[in-house]
Amino acid sequence: MEEPEPAGTASPPGLRSMLPSREFLRSRKGQLLLAESVLSFIIFICYIASLAASFMMAPLLEFLLALFLFFAYASKLNEKFKGVHWPLADFLRCVTAAIIYFAISIAAVSKYNDGASKAAGVFGFVATIGFAIDFYITFNDLVTFLKQGSSDSPEGHKTEDEDSDTDSD
Numbered sequence: 454m455e456e457p458e459p460a461g462t463a464s465p466p467g468l469r470s471m472l473p474s475r476e477f478l479r480s481r482k483g484q485l486l487l488a489e490s491v492l493s494f495i496i497f498i499c500y501i502a503s504l505a506a507s508f509m510m511a512p513l514l515e516f517l518l519a520l521f522l523f524f525a526y527a528s529k530l531n532e533k534f535k536g537v538h539w540p541l542a543d544f545l546r547c548v549t550a551a552i553i554y555f556a557i558s559i560a561a562v563s564k565y566n567d568g569a570s571k572a573a574g575v576f577g578f579v580a581t582i583g584f585a586i587d588f589y590i591t592f593n594d595l596v597t598f599l600k601q602g603s604s605d606s607p608e609g610h611k612t613e614d615e616d617s618d619t620d621s622d
Contacts, residue, residue, distance in 0.1 A: 477527045485587045486523040489550075490516055492580040496554075496573050500561075503569030508557045512573075515550045515580075522546070540595045547588030554581045 477483040493516035500509035522543060525531060531539040558577030561570045 474527065481590065482526060483523070485583065485590070486519055486526065488583055489519040489580065489587065490523060492576060492583060493519055496576045496580060499569050499573035499576060503561070503565065503573055504567050505557075505561045505565045505570040505573065508561060508573070511553050511557055512577075515546075515554075518546055518550075540591060540598055544588055544591045544595050547584045547591055551581050551584035551588060554578075554584065 478487070493512045497509055497512035497516055500506055500512060525539075531537070554577045558574040558581065560574075561577065562574035565571070
């Protein structure tokens with residue numbers, strides 16, 4: 454018979470270690486990525502059940518990309534792999550998703566008459582708003598990151614040094 458673990462010891466790593474931290478789930482980025490994943494999955498299911506099944510690939514890809522980025526940010530892969538420009542990749546994903554969801558939602562609502570197509574279109578408009586909010590926030594983070602990067606660049610310091618040399622002459 455095994456003895457129970459004392460209250461102060463941590464549980465062994467298992468499935469719980471695969472789950473994102475509560476801090477990330479409470480963060481704005483975590484909530485947006487989770488909402489985008491859920492909405493994309495619902496839209497995918499609606500398109501499968503509708504006459505507009507030809508549109509199902511876009512929500513499937515967006516679901517997989519949002520899920521990947523959710524777990525990448527949750528497991529801090531963005532800090533481990535510095536070669537990938539994470540904010541730019543996330544920004545491009547959000548912009549393209551918002552445009553694609555807006556276009557296929559208009560087509561689904563106007564061209565098809567079944568309820569599943571209409572539901573997919575309505576959820577698509579909601580997803581468009583969610584992705585637009587995400588790309589606005591990501592754009593602001595990207596601009597801040599680029600401003601910090603340009604002030605740290607050697608060219609920026611070189612021109613300041615040259616300006617100070619010409620002022621002293």
